[in-house]
Amino acid sequence: MAGQPTYALGNSGRARDAQSINILAGKAVARAVRTTLGPKGMDKMLVDGLGDIVITNDGATILREMDIEHPAAKMVVEVSKAQDDEVGDGTTTAAVLTGELLTMAEELIAKGVHPTIIATGYRHAAKKAIEILKTITIEVSKDDRETLKKLAKTSLTGKAAGEYKDFLAEIALDAVLSVAEETDEGITVDVGDITIEKREGGSILDTELITGLVIDKERVRPNMPKKIENAKILLASFAIEFQKIEKTAEIKITSPDQMQLFVEQEEKMVKEMVDKIVASGANVVFCQKGIDDLAQYYLEKAGIYACRRITKSDLQKLAKATGATLFQDVTDIRPEDLGSAESVEEKNLHGSKMTFFLGCKEEKTASVILHGGTTHIVDSLKRALNDALCVIGVALEDRSIVAGGGSPEIELALRLREYASTLKGREQLAVAKFAEAFEIIPQTLAENAGLDPIDKLVELRSQHEQGNKNMGLDVYTGKVIDMYENDVLEPLRIKTQAINAATEATVMILRIDDVVAASGRGGAMPPGMPQPDMDM
Template sequence: MNFGRQTPTIVVLKEGTDTSQGKGQTISNINACLAIQDTIRPTLGPLGSDILIVGGNGETTISNDGATILKLLDVVHPAARILVDISRSQDAEVGDGTTSVTVLAGELLKEIKGLVEEGVSTNTIIKGYRYAARLATEKIKSIAVKVDKSNPEELRDLLERCAATAMSSKIIYKNSAFFTKMVVDAVLTLDQNDLNDKLIGMKKVPGGSIEDSLFVSGVAFKKTFAYAGFEQQPKSFKSPKILCLNVELELKAEKDNAEVRVEEVSEYQAVVDAEWQIILSKLEACKDSGASIVLSKLPIGDLATQYFADRNIFCAGRVSSDDMNRTLQAVGGILHSTTSDIKPENLGTCDFFEERQVGSERYNFFTGCPKTKTCTLVLRGGSEQFIAEVERSLHDAIMIVKRAVKNNIVVAGGGACEMEISKYLREVSRSIAGKQQLLVAAFARALEVIPRQLCENAGFDGTDILNKLRMQHAKGEQWAGVDFISESTANNFDKFVWEPALVKLNAINSATEAACLILSVDETVKNEESGGGQGPPPGAMRGGMGVPR
């Protein structure tokens, strides 16, 4: 009892703070995610459309890669940003399936939107979805086919099939036969223990046709800034010694370096002579090392350029860190931070060095490297946007091949795997009592969005093909999927439409976790004016139980 005393009003949140909670907030979050799904679903599959995105500075990007599109879209809704995050994580972890994971997460939310509106507890839904995801994961592992890695021909065939499937939805699918060999060669060049894809360099040179692209088993980089005397240097060597430096070989003006007070001209001349002596001793050390090629991450000035030209030595300064690291991986040797005590065993070598014209650019090529654990793809094409999309397409294919090397279990693509899991979950749901039956069945229906969307994007009759697929899978044809050539269904495993099982496993688990996370939020606190550490962060979200799930 308060005996007539009034409880004072307590202000907890800063003025202007917007709070919304309960079932309405959960539905709002689901609708935001469905808007993201509607934006990206037309890009799914071999016949999906591209999206043209114009940035704030007028820069245009044309792509059908899910991770790229979502990264460029300025998504501000905090719940919808979760879909952006899972697309990025799929791209980082697997490299492909970025559109599929976003579409699947949206469909999982769409299937249970009605249940949320009817008042079913989100905790019950989360429990059902996690159970269904666990069943789906076990099913994928049980039906996946393992390929023998000990047979080089069989392994290469597997990698080429996976690369071709990854390219089927990309802009380069008509040239997939050309690029498949290039991608597999690139991955097999790497050290098979760590498979560091950053050692695969990609250089873009506008002009020429797409099949003018080059695979370089070694290193290629664009000719760096050159001083006078550069054209007098030799442009090709056989079995050269290569010296890699992190040393500046350039004279600096005295006024830029330090203040020197002198009383006589001879003293000033002594300072100048000392500077010249320092740089000449560095150049002499480079020549005495026996190197035919000198590369440096720092500038090599006009004096050094002319000095090397007079002695038939090739030099390149301002070589980027990435190019220098890949060069060291290919030719061997070490990066020197001083020119004193250069030992012959610390120099690199290759069979052949050449500077030659590629389109409108000059490129330096190091080939026949004894320690080659790196390679370079020189991409050609008609426009910069086109080449940029080719680069993104090849990145996805390289990541898929990389995963296939590490995990040599594959499943059929074209919606075959999703339909088989959907059939399995429907059968399991009939043996479960209570609300969980509805939730496992909802998960099964959501998986069908992949083959349905593939059909819709291709202009096929989605309902008719989906009915055929359900019938075939019910008869035990577990690899039946959408066939884009016959506009019907086919055994996609026999047609070599293969994908690493890791793509499906990661997509289903990521989509389920995203859906569960969004369902666990029942309150959003938003303060547009917050700053300086005061008040809650903009778009802060709270879990239904007030604790992290």
């Protein structure tokens, strides 16, 4: 396969107007990921131009890796990306819902309903849907470990980590609780404070949570101390080496003595840099740039633990965890700006050395060392674990969850239909279609599990009409059961974000009535787009 995975939209719609083609493009993207929805969803194998492969059923990953050129199709990708950034899970749900809203809009347009009326109706319906959701939420607290673990397990189900969901859910919960901060406004969770390091080798059950920070770097010299107690940490964004002359210069050396003086001067400059580091009291140095051999020797002689070529993101994590200042120049170093930790130690994990920072000054940090048999397994584990971390974090912040298994979508469809009957005019049609669109989620869950979607939808509607709000589809048994009692739970924000993002993207696509090639851009129109008529 030459090039990235491409979802072909085709050129058959050249004769159609821009609106129809935009809707077609959005539907095509949603259809591409629809089969991955739910615990019984299938995986996609993504192959790039270099032959590297990614196997996943994560909607955001699939859409990010796909080579999509159509502008309207890219809007659906943005919905999935926004869902991933905001919640971390439910990305496929958001994309599928967007595609179904476009399908419903297309049916209304075919009946003569103006896109502006559909857009207005959709916005009213979305607002009402959020209100309805708040009536079926369940409150969760930081101390309710069991419920929070159920959230994580629901997120992990159906992914590569599904078999080990109990084990990983426990790790995810402990990791989130270790970085959660209580403020006057409630709990805030920055999942970025949790570092996930991947290691091929060993079993998934070897995965461990470290209450501290782990950096994938080893000492620059093996004779440096392997462990530093009561660490004083210096973070440098400058190179610890002889400063080369940037301007063009010529130095004439006419005797061996002059050469010796020149070399001694270089050594003196490096020694002065190291002396300033030592004088600050630092016994651990992490440098963003290089540390030359001479500087390494002096640092080793001073008993300092040093690492080089640290990424900027890792330095920022270290600064946050240890309370250190990132120094831009050796002259800026001040003892009071050093970070601290109880210990810094190099450990060997399956043949790979890493540095562990334990007992950091700022305790709100955690690291997970993920183990798995192959690179692909560890990569998919990392995506699954990240989703679980985000889900727990969002639930803690909002303190609101809902039952899963398609039960919220069926309840929304039922209640929105009732709301639509109270409206007048054509907006009623748009709200009714918005309600119908929600049924695509339980319908897809049934289809992906090999069940009859019509029978299951009828059964679900019947249960919800009787007031059983938490009834959803168990894809393993094919029965309609109470999702809350069977531990299938999701954060409220997964649903609200999906509804808002899908609605806004759909409305934006519907409001486009023409596509015009912009001047000064160069290149041809994307494939499948109507070519502009120049005979105006």
